Amino acid sequence: MTAVVSSGPAVSAGPDPHPASRPPSRTGVVRKRFEIALFTAPALVLFIGFVILPVVLAAVYSFYNLPAGFRWDNLADPDRFVGFDNYVRALSTPEFQRAIGNTFLILVMSLLIQGPLAIGIALLLNRKLRGRGVFRLLIFVPYVLAEVIAGLAWKLLLQPGGGVNAMLEACGLGFLRHNWLADPDIALWTIFLILSWKYIGFAILLMLAGLQGVPDELAEAAQIDGATWWQTQRYITLPLLAPTVRIWAFLSIIGALQVFDMVWVTVAPAVRRISTETMATYMVQQGQFGGQPGYGSAIAVILFVISLIIALVYQRLALRRDLTGAITRGVQ
Amino acid sequence: MSTMTASTGEAAARERRRFDWSQPFVYVVALAVAAVAIGPVLYVFVGGFRTTADLNANPAGLPDPWVFTNWITVATSPRFWGNVTASLILAGSTTVGVVIAGLMAAFVIARYNFRGREGLYTLFAAGLMFPLTVAALPLTLLLRTMGLHGTYLGVIIPGIAFALPTTIIILVPFLRAIPDELEEAARIDGATRVGFFWRILLPLSKPGLVTVGILAFVASWNGYLLPLLVISTGTLPQEWWPLPLGVTQFSTQYSQDTGAVLAYTSLAMIPAMVFFLLAEKRIVGGLTGAVKG
Numbered sequence: 001m002t003a004v005v006s007s008g009p010a011v012s013a014g015p016d017p018h019p020a021s022r023p024p025s026r027t028g029v030v031r032k033r034f035e036i037a038l039f040t041a042p043a044l045v046l047f048i049g050f051v052i053l054p055v056v057l058a059a060v061y062s063f064y065n066l067p068a069g070f071r072w073d074n075l076a077d078p079d080r081f082v083g084f085d086n087y088v089r090a091l092s093t094p095e096f097q098r099a100i101g102n103t104f105l106i107l108v109m110s111l112l113i114q115g116p117l118a119i120g121i122a123l124l125l126n127r128k129l130r131g132r133g134v135f136r137l138l139i140f141v142p143y144v145l146a147e148v149i150a151g152l153a154w155k156l157l158l159q160p161g162g163g164v165n166a167m168l169e170a171c172g173l174g175f176l177r178h179n180w181l182a183d184p185d186i187a188l189w190t191i192f193l194i195l196s197w198k199y200i201g202f203a204i205l206l207m208l209a210g211l212q213g214v215p216d217e218l219a220e221a222a223q224i225d226g227a228t229w230w231q232t233q234r235y236i237t238l239p240l241l242a243p244t245v246r247i248w249a250f251l252s253i254i255g256a257l258q259v260f261d262m263v264w265v266t267v268a269p270a271v272r273r274i275s276t277e278t279m280a281t282y283m284v285q286q287g288q289f290g291g292q293p294g295y296g297s298a299i300a301v302i303l304f305v306i307s308l309i310i311a312l313v314y315q316r317l318a319l320r321r322d323l324t325g326a327i328t329r330g331v332q
Numbered sequence: 333m334s335t336m337t338a339s340t341g342e343a344a345a346r347e348r349r350r351f352d353w354s355q356p357f358v359y360v361v362a363l364a365v366a367a368v369a370i371g372p373v374l375y376v377f378v379g380g381f382r383t384t385a386d387l388n389a390n391p392a393g394l395p396d397p398w399v400f401t402n403w404i405t406v407a408t409s410p411r412f413w414g415n416v417t418a419s420l421i422l423a424g425s426t427t428v429g430v431v432i433a434g435l436m437a438a439f440v441i442a443r444y445n446f447r448g449r450e451g452l453y454t455l456f457a458a459g460l461m462f463p464l465t466v467a468a469l470p471l472t473l474l475l476r477t478m479g480l481h482g483t484y485l486g487v488i489i490p491g492i493a494f495a496l497p498t499t500i501i502i503l504v505p506f507l508r509a510i511p512d513e514l515e516e517a518a519r520i521d522g523a524t525r526v527g528f529f530w531r532i533l534l535p536l537s538k539p540g541l542v543t544v545g546i547l548a549f550v551a552s553w554n555g556y557l558l559p560l561l562v563i564s565t566g567t568l569p570q571e572w573w574p575l576p577l578g579v580t581q582f583s584t585q586y587s588q589d590t591g592a593v594l595a596y597t598s599l600a601m602i603p604a605m606v607f608f609l610l611a612e613k614r615i616v617g618g619l620t621g622a623v624k625g
Contacts, residue, residue: 032444032446032525033446035440035444035525035526036440036444036446039436039437039439039440040436040437040440040441040452042432042433042436042437043433043434043436043437043456043496043500044437044452046433046489046492046493046496047455047456047459047493047496047497049493050467050471050474050489050490050492050493050494051459051462051467051493051494051496051497052459052462053470053474054467054468054470054471054474055462055466055467055470057470057473057474058466058467058469058470061469061470061473070473070476072477121361121365124358124361124362125358125361125362127358129358129359129362131362135362135365135366136612137609137612138366138369138370139365139366139369140608140609140612141369141370141373141605141609142369142372142373144550144604144605144608144609144612145373145554145601145604145605146553146554146555146556146575146576146600146604147554147556148554148556148576148579148580149575149576149579149597149600149601149604152579152580152583152593152597153372153373153375153376153597153601154372155583156376156379156590156593156594156597157372157375157376161388161391162391163375163379163391163392165391166390166391166392166393167392169392170392197368197369197372201369204365205612254463258463258465260465260556260557261556261557261576264556264560265556265580280465283465283468283469284468284469284557284560284561287469288468288469288472288561288565293469293470293473296469297469297470300465300466300467300468300469300470301466303465303466304462304463304466307461307463307466308461311461
């Protein structure tokens with residue numbers, strides 16, 4: 001736990017692993033350089049070629065009006081260079097504005113609803129329980145399913161004549177029947193519920209893991225001093241859980257900004273366009289299937305910049321003090 | 333708790349007293365949460381044993397009659413097994429690739445001292461800020477140019493590249509935690525640095541390798557965006573698409589036959605569930621570690 005509250009730079013390769021070791025011989029130096037080059041080459045080549053380069057290319061493409069059948073010499077065609085037009089067009093298109101709004105709605109709702117719910121459940125369950133292991137496995141099930149497969153399962157359940165409506169009917173709640181994923185007024189909320197179902201188990205497990213790091217002695221001491229269960233949680237356990245909560249929130253934010261699979265497979269394109277479009281679905285729709293790689297790339301860059309700003313701000317404001325300890329703790 | 337020995341009996345009694353009042357309530361909450369988590373999955377599984385007519389007539393009921401034809405049809409179809417094989421090939425190759433490339437780079441960053449070491453680490457760590465979603469479109473065009481569009485390699489290679497940051501960030505501290513004295517001792521006994529890597533570092537870092545391997549496997553097995561862009565728009569026949577693509581395709585094609593779609597979906601859930609439930613602790617531990625880094 002001491003490591004958790006210690007401070008440090010966000011990214012550090014740590015102290016020199018070999019202080020003042022062996023006397024350098026000529027062949028030794030050459031050999032060492034050769035080893036370094038040989039060992040890092042595969043990772044570097046792959047990383048630069050398939051991670052860095054595409055992101056850079058996205059920035060380049062975003063300034064062009066490119067055809068669906070893209071060829072490299074399109075970039076040399078001055079008529080295709082459109083400057084910031086793609087960005088202007090994206091930011092002034094109601095569809096994309098709605099996509100940004102939807103994405104942020106999912107982000108904020110995840111933080112406000114999934115977070116407290118997961119913390120509450122984890123606090124309740126943080127004790128010796130029979131069948132605790134089984135419980136952990138069960139709540140982990142939604143998380144391990146591919147988002148697409150979970151989405152298809154829910155799509156079947158939420159059909160007008162599907163299991164959920166029938167269940168509501170059977171419980172005398174027939175007035176709650178909806179066409180969950182096809183009604184533009186509620187489709188986004190339905191998506192949010194499915195996403196919560198899928199990811200809250202992971203949040204609970206994360207919080208439970210964080211609670212393991214809170215020493216029992218503190219809570220015991222508080223109880224001896226007459227604190228109630230709630231007071232113990234509020235003033236002892238929750239503050240010590242804060243690093244875990246901050247990390248969960250970071251994860252949740254990054255995930256929410258990129259919601260794609262779930263929306264793509266559960267909602268019909270016509271409904272998606274008017275009510276549940278996210279930044280990622282809009283990007284793929286326009287860039288890949290709409291045959292406008294240049295415009296799609298501009299969307300990708302906007303998504304990237306938004307994610308980067310949020311990540312950097314969040315790291316600076318909230319995550320900074322957790323990081324050093326986190327790296328070492330995470331690998332046990 | 334019932335098998336406590338006499339010496340700890342007192343502690344056990346105290347524990348019982350402390351927790352007794354809320355215990356039933358806690359169990360109710362636990363049961364409710366578990367039921368919500370598992371209910372829809374069970375519905376899909378059980379639904380696979382129903383005829384489509386039965387499903388339409390009574391969507392919330394139990395199978396009446398139980399039929400096994402859906403499951404048998406799917407489980408004996410070359411298409412399903414082709415999907416599974418494709419997913420295994422993609423996830424397996426990605427995992428092997430990222431573990432090898434990541435371990436080599438992490439080894440250098442952790443155990444060599446050279447100028448640019450910090451920079452190298454920062455470069456890979458910054459990769460966490462480059463999500464696949466952002467790179468997806470240019471990547472597809474790039475793969476087309478390289479002739480990899482529509483091939484497994486077109487999914488595997490970017491999959492390795494995007495799994496590298498997490499892998500390296502988890503492995504570097506792991507490799508560094510192995511004491512220098514061990515390396516000294518190995519060198520005195522005549523081992524080169526590479527020999528030390530093979531004989532000592534590798535066996536000692538096995539838990540870390542397992543964690544990063546599982547994380548890479550999960551990401552690849554469940555991945556949808558990359559196969560959607562690279563494979564579904566290519567010429568590969570549907571029997572050889574990976575599972576997430578295959579399942580969506582099947583459900584579109586047979587959307588009228590709900591029973592068959594439920595059976596296909598449930599069978600598609602099984603491999604992942606078996607594998608991942610076994611690895612639950614490592615996934616949670618690894619993800620927290622990865623993200624914290």
